[in-house]
Amino acid sequence: MTSLKPVRGTQDILPAESRLFRRVEETAFEVAERYGFGEITTPIFEFTEVFSRTLGDTSDIVTKEMYTFEDKGGDQITLRPEGTAGVARAFISNGLQQDLPLKLFYRGPMFRYERPQKGRRRQFRQVGVEILGVATPQADIETISIAQTFLEELGLKNNITLELNSLGDSASRNAYRDELVKYLSGHQDKLSKDSLERLTRNPLRILDSKDESDQAIVVNAPRLQDSLNDASQSFFEDLCEGLYKLGIAFEHNTNLVRGLDYYCHTAFEFTTTDLGAQGTVLAGGRYDGLVGQMGGSETPGIGWAAGVERLTLLLDDGVEAKRPIVVIPVGGEAESEALVVTEMLRKKGYRVDLGYSGNLKKRMKRANQLNAAAAILLGEDELTRNVGTLRDMDSGEQKEVSLETLEDHLAPYK
């Protein structure tokens, strides 16, 4: 019996919910195209190395969250836990450095072996964008503004906040990291257990620890923004000014960080308070070191990814299916003619349903459940006169129409 349940952290998405997912993904894609992005589709699994090398051997994603297996040929394979690594790999594999700058959009399932919660699944869907080959804040501004437009068009701007920070370039960042570790090492006795581990693995993360004792120590810690060098400082200022000119509101959260080594400069998150601990709905940052680290030529990059499930949870009004026209044969003799009429209308672009069985009453009920806009009744006596009865399902009004001119009466129902 357990085998008839979906695997933990996976779910079936039925038609009503699928419409919500499609709305999110289609909106993202449509906005991305408007901003000049092209869609890229990479495999949902890669050689494990693609992720382990880019995400770092110590990151949680690599150490405990990847679905990794050996295939029948003995290769180590991993179901992708995120989208950027695969895009970077595809960029190198396909020699796309000659096409820079590149603006890419992707969508599809990701896999992480985690404890499921609301808005957190083991198989989940993301949409995301990447801009490769632009080292200036122009790309950062565009990346954030496409995100903003996307969320706005989903109708979500009211309960979502944009948090923004700069990690500085690698020189600034490394200098700060050393300074922070030096400071925190003096307070090891008061750090939480989690943060003690982070101290060696991922010290910047301690800045946004939720532990109260940690926060008390962090308050007096050296500040990230104070160690930004001039170049990093002006990069961030240019970004802020660009956002300001576009009317994009944000909060400068100086404790917002990214753990992985290749991140630099811009880090941002769009968050909501409506989803508990899974409040991050869209997040991204600049990753100038990534492509180089994978073995490609040094190529700056910036991008974001958004969780489709989380976004659908914020869209509580459902998406109605489009209203069909239903063709109803009355009596067995009419069935074959009904099929012909149905097929003719479908080929002309109408959304038409023809039930498989049942008397008139049942078929009318079914039409009502489908939220049909109109029904076309074809009875034997009508067919001898080559007409049908067109019924408006909202008003209940009916009229006989000639089958030859049927389409002339259907415009309101297309």
Next chain:
RNA sequence: GCGAACGUAGCUCAACUGGUUAGAGCACCGGCUUGUGGUGCCGGGGGUUGGGGGUUCAAGUCCCCUCGUUCGCCCCA
């Protein structure tokens, strides 16, 4: 991976301190209405109470294990 709560029909929920055959609303199916849906009335199907074990004369109810969901932590979208 750690901590906690919860699992009764397709859905939302009942069932007094353990006590006959586990109920209701919605949904579904049929009838009132053999060429007319959405409202109404009448009837019907549907449950190994997540699964397994234990205590008891008796378990949906108590205990253990397991699976799942939810909340928090870790981490992230």
